[in-house]
Structure formats: C-alpha cells, structure tokens
Amino acid sequence: MHEQLREFNIDGFQDNLVSWFTLHQRSLPWRESKDAYRVWVSEIMLQQTRVDTVIPYYQAFMREFPTLEELAYAEEDRILKAWEGLGYYSRVRNLQTAARQVVEEYAGQVPSSLAEISKLKGVGPYTAGAILSIAYGKPEPAVDGNVMRVLSRVLMIDADIAKVSTRKLFEAILYDLVSKKDPSAFNQGLMELGALICTPTSPGCLLCPVREYCQANQAGIQESLPVKSKKKKAKAKQMAAVIIRNQAGEVLIEKRPDKGLLARMWQFPNIETTKIETQPKELKEALAEDNVPVNIGEKVQQVEHVFSHLIWSISVYEANTVGNTNFNREGRWVKVSELEQYPFPVSHQKIIEEIKRRQV
C-alpha cells in the first residue's frame, strides 16, 4: 500500500466516486460505446483540449472515418482537414501511424496489454491507462490534469504537478487507489469530478461526493492546490506573407515542412523578417529564389496569432506574377473557391477570410 494512502478509506472513496459518476456523468458522444477505436480517438482529441471543443470534431471524425481501417489508409490531407482548428496536429498524424500499426501487427484489434498499447505512436501513459480502463476494464491509472488536481487536494499533496516525477507519484498511488471492480467508472469519475466540481478556481466542495475524504478541504486550503510552476511566456516573431495571383487569377499555396510547427499543413508563402520597411523587397527576393518572379503590391492585412510558446505577427501583402513561374517547392496554384479543400492553420485561415472579403 502506498504510504500516501495510510489511514485513507480506499473503499469508501471508491464507492462514493463511482456512485456519483454513475448518477451524474455527462452524456457525451464517446460514452455511447466502449469500442476501443472510438475510445482511442476521443482520448487523442481530448489531449489538452476541452470537452466542448472536441464534441463537434469527434462526431464529424467518426462519420468521416467510421473504422480503424478507413482511418489507417486515408489520405493525409483528409485527416489533417478533419483536425483543422483543433491544434497539435501531430496527434492525428501519429493516430494514423498507430492505426496502421494496429491493422498490420494486431489484425485490426487495438491491443489490450499495457506493454503493447504503449508502443502505439501517440499513446503515452495517460492515454494507455484511459483506453485500457474504459475500453477493456483494466485497473490501470490514467493521470491527466484533472486527476492531479483532484488527488492533490484529496491527499493534500503539494508536489509541483508540472514535473514528470509528480505524475509518476500519482500513478503509483493510483495503482492502489483505482477501483478493481469498475476501473472505467473510477477513472472517468476522477476526471469528471475535476471537470465539474473540483475545478481549478472556486471548487464546488459543498456538492462534492468525496468531501469527507478530502484533506485539503478539511484544512481549508483546497484553493491553494495543486501547486504548479509557471511556464515562461511566448516569444514574438515578425513575419511577412503574400497572396500571389497568376494570370488565371489563381493563388499560390505551399505545404509546410514534414517536421516541426504545423507540419505538412498548407499556407501562403511567407518569410520571417526583422524590419517592416524592407518586407516587400525581402518577399520579392525570396520568391525570385524559388522561381516565382512577382511584383509586390499593397499590404492588405495584419494577422496576430498567439500560440502557447510563440506569437506570430504577420503582415500580409498582395502580389502578381511577372512572366513564367516554376515554384521549386511543394506548392499549388488554386482557385479561391478551392482553398477550403486544403488544411490550413488558423493563422492562415484568417488570410483566406480576408481574400474572400476582398472578392465580394
């Protein structure tokens, strides 16, 4: 028994939590079935993403890719388009890689052992535990941000939840604490409690089904837990992007590199700059290098876009081709009406909106 659970009423805590979850759980689309593929997709989508944001994406995704096999062999632009606007796009590329793994190595059956499921691309400690407990009823810990907040308070633990070592501490505790009778309801109950009652600010302790077991509540310090170190703030990047039209009135788009930020999403040609004044000249030179001779026109838009670790400040210019072009990257000339077929990051969707505004 883990030392943090000495004198802790494990059975009472489990019973209250599972009963509360059974009675008060929200009706969510991924709770309609225990199918491992459906549970898996939902868990990947929910990583660092709110339930309300995920719901419409999940429903559309399951209509588009109803089975593991259909996802495994879909075109990459289709899966990125289905993820467009959700962020952390490597999630869906890893999900497809893993779906192929399951089809080819496990005959299409999502593995049910911790060792095997953990080998799947994009399936880390949390997701492995979530799928194993929810889809297969296995008593594995599933430690997400909700669970760390709830347990920090219940067991009055002040370790920094930003650290990996703290997540491991909670996993070790949960091996003893998780219900062996209903691991699915227990794990989902912990997360549901964190989402509905044991919230980051002003938790609803008066409504909490496990208040009698909560050491932080008894000490009156629930609002000061969990402890989490601050992350440093985002860095600003100045960019210049360009809407280039050819003589057919088409615009030039390109695919981003295979790795890194927004990998393999589409975008308008752009460069990083240091000075506003020289942006038109720098754009013209960069495009000439890529065999797209242009005349740069007016600046038509300023896009500010905030990521978690950086801020893009994009000046957007218009341009027209001069003579023949032979773009030496992965690019495409497309009609404005065709832009919506390609997956763009939100920052460049803002540019598309501006193009459409200026057309009407």
Add this chain to the structure above:
DNA sequence: AAATCGGGGTC
C-alpha cells in the same frame, strides 16, 4: 528536465 507542439475559453 526542459522545450516543443495549437487553439480557444475564462477570469
């Protein structure tokens, strides 16, 4: 262990 990787809701 720290940095990277999105986007949106909330206070």
Add this chain to the structure above:
DNA sequence: GACCCAGATTT
C-alpha cells in the same frame, strides 16, 4: 495578460 485544458514527443 495569465492560466487551463481527458498530454506526447523530441531535444
């Protein structure tokens, strides 16, 4: 602005 969100991977 800062924080948070059913985190995983890379450096």
